Structures are given as structure tokens and as C-alpha cells.
Amino acid sequence: MHYIEQISINGEFVTPHGTERFDLYNPATARVTGQVRLADEVDAERAIAAAKAAFPAWARTTKQERIAALRRMQAAVAARHDDLLEAVIEEYSAPASRSAWMASYPAEVIAQAITALETFEFTAVAGAARVEMTPLGVAGLITPWNSDAGFICGKLAAALAAGCTAVIKPSEMSALQTQIVTEALHAADLPPGVFNIITGRGDRVGETISRHPDVAKISFTGSTQTGKAILRNAAENFTRVTLELGGKSPTLILDDADLDQAVSLAVQAGLMNSGQACVAGTRILVPLSRQAEMEQALARAIAAVKSGDPRDSTTEVGPMVSEKQWQRVQGYIRKGQEEGARLLAGGEGRPEGTRDGWFVRPTLFTDVHNQMAIARDEIFGPVLCMIPYRDEAEAIAIANDTDYGLSALVLGGDAERARRVAQQIQSGRVLVNTLAHEPQAPFGGFKHSGVGREMGAWGIRAFMEPKSLLG
Numbered sequence: 001m002h003y004i005e006q007i008s009i010n011g012e013f014v015t016p017h018g019t020e021r022f023d024l025y026n027p028a029t030a031r032v033t034g035q036v037r038l039a040d041e042v043d044a045e046r047a048i049a050a051a052k053a054a055f056p057a058w059a060r061t062t063k064q065e066r067i068a069a070l071r072r073m074q075a076a077v078a079a080r081h082d083d084l085l086e087a088v089i090e091e092y093s094a095p096a097s098r099s100a101w102m103a104s105y106p107a108e109v110i111a112q113a114i115t116a117l118e119t120f121e122f123t124a125v126a127g128a129a130r131v132e133m134t135p136l137g138v139a140g141l142i143t144p145w146n147s148d149a150g151f152i153c154g155k156l157a158a159a160l161a162a163g164c165t166a167v168i169k170p171s172e173m174s175a176l177q178t179q180i181v182t183e184a185l186h187a188a189d190l191p192p193g194v195f196n197i198i199t200g201r202g203d204r205v206g207e208t209i210s211r212h213p214d215v216a217k218i219s220f221t222g223s224t225q226t227g228k229a230i231l232r233n234a235a236e237n238f239t240r241v242t243l244e245l246g247g248k249s250p251t252l253i254l255d256d257a258d259l260d261q262a263v264s265l266a267v268q269a270g271l272m273n274s275g276q277a278c279v280a281g282t283r284i285l286v287p288l289s290r291q292a293e294m295e296q297a298l299a300r301a302i303a304a305v306k307s308g309d310p311r312d313s314t315t316e317v318g319p320m321v322s323e324k325q326w327q328r329v330q331g332y333i334r335k336g337q338e339e340g341a342r343l344l345a346g347g348e349g350r351p352e353g354t355r356d357g358w359f360v361r362p363t364l365f366t367d368v369h370n371q372m373a374i375a376r377d378e379i380f381g382p383v384l385c386m387i388p389y390r391d392e393a394e395a396i397a398i399a400n401d402t403d404y405g406l407s408a409l410v411l412g413g414d415a416e417r418a419r420r421v422a423q424q425i426q427s428g429r430v431l432v433n434t435l436a437h438e439p440q441a442p443f444g445g446f447k448h449s450g451v452g453r454e455m456g457a458w459g460i461r462a463f464m465e466p467k468s469l470l471g
């Protein structure tokens with residue numbers, strides 16, 4: 001059993017004022033594996049005060065000093081790779097390929113911020129004015145459970161690169177990862193107060209941070225619903241926000257697509273992180289003229305996906321993170337059938353060979369209409385919809401007929417045509433015949449998928465305000 005009893009404020013591990021204990025689970029066994037003592041509003045106030053006190057000195061550091069600090073941070077986090085890997089498997093039951101990425105990404109994302117900072121221009125000339133990019137102040141960084149260590153490191157590296165100090169509120173479900181990252185950050189020897197990490201409930205610690213007049217910026221990753229609450233709270237003090245929210249991403253297969261390649265990429269895009277990924281391509285748009293062959297190929301591919309023990313290297317889909325999420329996914333599988341969609345693979349219940357954990361059957365529906373709940377709502381599980389379209393114009397219209405706009409994938413034989421289609425999709429990111437990631441490019445969503453961008457120079461700029469000096 002893991003007992004996590006301390007939070008980090010002003011460079012020290014301290015016992016929280018909050019006394020509530022929160023159970024930690026292993027989703028593969030549905031058993032309690034530990035407890036974390038949660039911070040409360042008083043702890044949030046203390047953390048904000050520490051970050052505020054540390055801000056003036058950190059804001060005056062040079063680019064070289066910040067790069068040196070980020071390098072220490074990167075090395076310290078990289079040194080904890082094996083511990084992070086074990087924590088990710090225990091806390092989220094991520095299957096092998098995903099957990100390997102989740103353990104190495106936190107150090108990688110710091111390295112990416114260093115690269116962006118090295119060429120970042122802090123001043124510019126605009127006519128007669130000298131424009132200085134100025135750090136905003138204390139940043140509140142709020143992260144979701146589904147890549148907690150990566151989001152803590154990515155947001156903190158960008159905030160520090162900009163000259164901000166930070167109060168971090170990780171997901172309460174990620175205490176193991178958070179503990180490892182916090183220990184690594186202590187080992188990186190950053191000035192006291194520059195970062196503070198307080199695991200607590202969203203409606204207590206998260207609310208305190210997002211309403212606080214001494215917090216100048218919120219960078220949040222999580223659900224659209226929580227994003228709206230944060231935006232409302234932030235309005236009170238004109239707190240700047242970056243919101244990375246949910247998605248219902250389309251995978252648009254054009255009629256000239258190579259079947260094998262399209263099926264392989266569509267399945268990978270849809271089942272990423274066991275379907276619990278903001279960018280998951282959960283709406284697969286297929287041409288009516290090729291619907292039958294694509295149904296057959298996709299059904300075969302989804303039925304062959306192994307869902308089960310995350311420690312088995314052949315597993316591609318692990319369990320859902322919580323019982324609540326398991327119930328939610330089951331509910332949508334039922335709803336899809338009630339709405340008249342045709343089940344091609346998977347269905348309700350647990351996959352064969354699994355027992356107590358929150359395992360689900362990778363599920364594929366066809367004859368889905370874009371107005372059905374399974375096509376509109378972010379399910380956050382391995383439940384995919386095939387939506388037939390008549391022609392390219394209708395495909396683009398369906399792809400854009402969603403509240404979301406985080407990511408999209410276009411698959412086609414003629415790359416030029418696929419790119420033309422990609423340009424007409426309203427989404428922060430559109431991939432053409434690839435699932436590659438570009439860390440220097442901005443990442444974020446249109447519409448209800450968010451506000452603002454992270455990564456690269458965009459990510460650093462999001463923690464700054466331009467100041468024009470004249471005369």
C-alpha cells in the first residue's frame with residue numbers, strides 16, 4: 001500500500017492542512033492500492049502566497065539561467081523513468097506501448113520546452129515601439145489523470161521558461177506519479193516557491209486557484225465541463241486562461257484510401273490510451289461506395305484487439321481508469337444500440353479472460369448518424385462509430401458538425417487531395433496519412449475543445465503579455 005501524506009510548498013515537503021484521505025486504485029484489479037491525504041483551501045492559499053513571493057526574482061532571471069534550471073529538471077525527471085513506468089501501470093493500467101511513452105514523455109516535454117526557449121525572442125520592434133514579452137505572474141496549472149506527469153512537466157516547463165512561478169494542482173487520481181515528479185523537482189534544486197504542488201479536489205483546491213486574485217494565469221487540461229467552470233471563475237479577475245479540453249475527433253477515410261493502411265491508422269487513432277485520449281479518433285467517416293468492405297476490415301481489426309492485462313506485452317487496450325468510467329462506457333454501448341446503430345464488434349460487458357478489473361470490450365458501431373449521442377459525446381473509452389457519407393462535401397460537413405475541434409485525421413491515396421480536405425476541417429490539429437506528433441507546433445482546440453495553444457513558442461507565449469515601450 002502507498003500512503004502519500006505530504007504536499008510541496010515553498011520548496012519543502014509539508015503535511016497538508018487538509019485531512020481528507022482519497023483512495024487510490026489499480027484499475028486492472030479494482031483494488032485499493034493506497035491513499036493520498038488531500039490539500040484544502042488553506043493549503044492552496046499558502047501555495048499561491050509562496051509562488052507570489054518567488055515571482056519577482058524568478059521573473060528577473062536570464063534566459064540562460066532558466067535553461068540551466070530546466071536542464072536540471074529534465075535530468076532529474078529522466079532519472080525517475082523506471083519509477084514513473086511502474087506508477088503509470090499501477091495507477092492507470094496503461095498497456096505497454098502507452099506506458100512506455102507516458103514514462104519517457106515527462107522528461108521529453110521539458111527538453112522540448114528548452115528547445116523552444118533557446119530561440120524564443122523576448123523583445124520585438126513594432127514601428128517606433130519596442131515590445132517586451134513580460135511574464136504574467138503566478139500560474140495555476142491544473143492537470144487531468146490521463147497523462148498527469150507529462151502535463152505537470154509540460155505546463156511547468158513552459159511557465160518557468162516564460163518567467164512565471166507556479167501552483168500545480170494535479171489530478172487527485174494520479175498521486176503516485178505526482179509524488180515521483182515532485183521528488184524529482186526537489187532534486188532539481190529550483191528556488192523555493194518557484195513551483196508548489198498540492199494534490200486536492202477540483203471543487204476545493206482547483207476552485208480556489210481559479211478564483212484567486214493573485215493567480216494571473218490558469219493553464220488547464222481536462223474535461224470541457226470543468227473548463228467552462230474555470231472560465232467563469234477566471235472572468236472575475238480577468239485571469240488569463242489556456243484550456244485544453246475534450247474532443248470527438250473525426251477520422252475521414254477518402255474513397256481512394258488504401259484499405260490496410262486506413263484501417264490500421266483508424267484503429268490506432270481510435271483506441272489510443274485505451275480510448276481515454278482527448279485526441280482519440282472516435283468518429284470514422286467512410287465513403288458509402290466502400291462501406292461494406294471497410295465495415296468488414298474494421299470489424300475484423302477491432303475484434304482482434306487484445307483488451308486485458310496491461311502487463312502482457314500483447315495487450316493493446318487496458319481497463320478504464322475507474323468504476324464510474326467503466327459504467328459510463330457501458331451506458332454508451334447500450335445507448336448506441338437503443339439509438340439504432342449496428343454493433344459490428346465488441347459490446348457490453350467484460351472481455352473474455354478478464355475478471356475484477358474495469359476492462360471493456362473494444363466496440364465498433366456502424367450505420368451511425370452524426371446526431372446520435374454516441375457520435376456527439378466524448379465517451380472516453382474504446383467505442384468507435386462508423387458514419388457513412390455520400391461525397392467529399394458531405395464528409396467535410398459531418399467532420400465539422402461537432403461541438404469539438406481538437407484533432408482530425410484524413411486518410412487518402414492522393415496526398416494533395418487529402419491535404420485540401422484537411423484545410424477545410426475546423427480543428428487545432430489535422431493529420432494527413434500519419435499519426436506523427438510535432439512538438440514545435442501549437443497544440444490546442446477550436447470550439448469547445450479549448451482556448452489557446454500549448455507547445456513550442458506558442459506554449460511559452462501563453463504565459464506572457466506583450467508590453468509596448470515608446471519614446
Ligand code: NAD
Binds near residue numbers: 277450
Ligand atoms: P476533469 O475535468 O474531471 O479533471 C481535470 C482536473 O480538473 C482534475 O485535476 C480535477 O481535480 C480538476 N477539477 C475538477 N473540477 C474543478 C473545478 N471546478 N475547478 C478547478 N479544477 C477542477 O478531467 P479528467 O477526467 O481528469 O480528464 C479527462 C478529460 O480531460 C477528458 O475530457 C479529456 O478529453 C480531457 N483531456 C484533454 C486534453 C487536451 O490536451 N485537450 C488532454 C488530456 C485530457
